[in-house]
Amino acid sequence: MRIKHLQGIIEAEIFQGVFEDIEIAGGYTSDLLSDVMAHAKAGEILITIQAHRNSVAVAGLVGAPAIVICNGRPVPEDMIGAARDEGIAILRTDLNQYEVSGRLWKALRD
Numbered sequence: 713m714r715i716k717h718l719q720g721i722i723e724a725e726i727f728q729g730v731f732e733d734i735e736i737a738g739g740y741t742s743d744l745l746s747d748v749m750a751h752a753k754a755g756e757i758l759i760t761i762q763a764h765r766n767s768v769a770v771a772g773l774v775g776a777p778a779i780v781i782c783n784g785r786p787v788p789e790d791m792i793g794a795a796r797d798e799g800i801a802i803l804r805t806d807l808n809q810y811e812v813s814g815r816l817w818k819a820l821r822d
Contacts (some may be wrong), residue, residue: 715778715801718757721819722812724780727787728795728802734777739816741809747771752776759812763787766803768794772809777801782809 714733723756737755745806754775778801795802
């Protein structure tokens with residue numbers, strides 16, 4: 713499954729659309745950025761409520777091609793700009809992290 717397929721699966725809107733639409737290897741769900749740095753793997757999308765530019769820096773560090781912001785949190789302009797510079801997609805959904813993780817897991821298994 714590619715990043716753009718997420719939009720329909722998790723009922724999301726794409727906030728930052730300048731990215732390479734690559735295959736998703738999986739996902740990592742955490743709101744603790746040090747946890748993401750320690751455990752997320754390249755190719756996994758970051759599922760979080762942390763809507764700020766530090767999330768983009770961490771995603772870039774671990775090789776996450778996309779960040780999904782959950783619970784309909786606002787996405788600040790500086791985060792969008794940082795993600796554009798890094799080529800990282802940002803999607804936002806009203807679903808919570810549990811729902812997004814479950815839907816992603818199911819979609820990757822089907």
